[in-house]
Amino acid sequence: MTLEPHTLTGAYAVDAVTEEEAAAFKRHLRGCPACGQEVRELRETAARLGAALAAAPPPGLREATLTEAARTRQWPPLVAVVRRARSSKQPPVRIALWGAAAAAVGALVFGLVTTNTGPESDPAQQQLASVNSVLTAPDASTVKAAAPGTTTVVTSRSRQKVVVLAGDLPPLAAGKAYQVWLIGASGVHSAGLLVSDGPHRTRPILADLPGAIDRVGITAEPAGGSRTPSTPAVAMIPLA
Template sequence: MTAELHTLTGAYAVDAVPEEEAAAFERHLRGCPACGQEVRELREAAARLGSALATSPPPRLREATLTEVARTRQWPPLVAVARQGGPVKTRIALWGAAAAAVGALVFSLVTTTTDPGTDPAQQRLASVNAVLTAPDASTVKGAEPRTTTVVISRSQGKVVVLAGDLPPLAPGKAYQVWLLGASGVHSAGLLAPDGPHRIRPLLADLPGAIDRVGITAEPAGGSPAPTVPAVVMVDLV
């Protein structure tokens, strides 16, 4: 059972473990510093992903909510009642029903808006979450504070790179991520900005025999191979 609990770090970090299993895992955490450290790192990675991929609700969400509020009765009609306090109790109950209806509408719109089948950003987030919650998800951080974090899943065949504070780039340059190991040097793609002082998480296929992740400053269109020394190098083993 303990061996199985070791595989729950990713799911537990994003609150995706059933209550009974979560209780058992929390007991396991008290005596397993390695799992505790991995949960903390995965939660940090998930928080950074949420911040990096956050999007503002569409204007139609507010308009639709206000429209529903306007046509939903908030108070019952005034009627004679036999008991004192009856109207108050009835009004409170109906107000709760109206609020629940509006809440259901908002939930429905948000769910529709964030459907990973239609929204590219949500598709990317779903793919990243699949790596973070994989049973074999492993998180590795660079040596310096606020540096790059790498999450890999061999079963998913994917790697997620969360770049930390990187030096400002010269004009015409871009940061490119490399996967290095016995199988050679593979480009994982270019890091893309996602707002002021933020870099979008990079999701890439993970070739076999990769034991390092590096980042170099390359020409804006990227290079077939690194042309300068790495500004970041993270050892995966």
């Protein structure tokens, strides 16, 4: 492994590492509970993003698939063959052919679905791709806040992006919302409001990362957000 193990949590969580790196990182996890926790949280977030983007199949998909399967030959043409001894481990011809036919139909279905639900047709898909690009960036840096709740910040300076994953923050009074701030020599910039995504968790925030930013803060603000922080930070995460 050529990278510091602690920096691979994001890439490992979405299976974006080589076999050699994966094996080495698994060994690292045995003695690093912090990385294990980060991997679990990042995988949960990736799963939530994927579930949020689930889409109904396009109209006519079933009919198109069945029509294509019906007119696609499932067996090879009848030709003379030379019989020879076959190892007991070799699968029968019938199984192999049915496997090939199933693969062909599967490829057809995949092609139709991806044709109708490509990233360019859905802003949510583009958002997911952008989040993944940060989590799997070669220079991705992951920092976890000590308290309150479970807040993880992943930054990529090469992509100039930051992803904020927050959960289990203290409940707020009506009319209040948590707001994320990027703080540094260039000032204080709002990264957006944390939106609930179920009990004890919020949707990930993806924001541009100016070069002079060295901290991420979270404050309790009016529900519509504020231009600048109006209350003390409930969480302050220094960036690596």
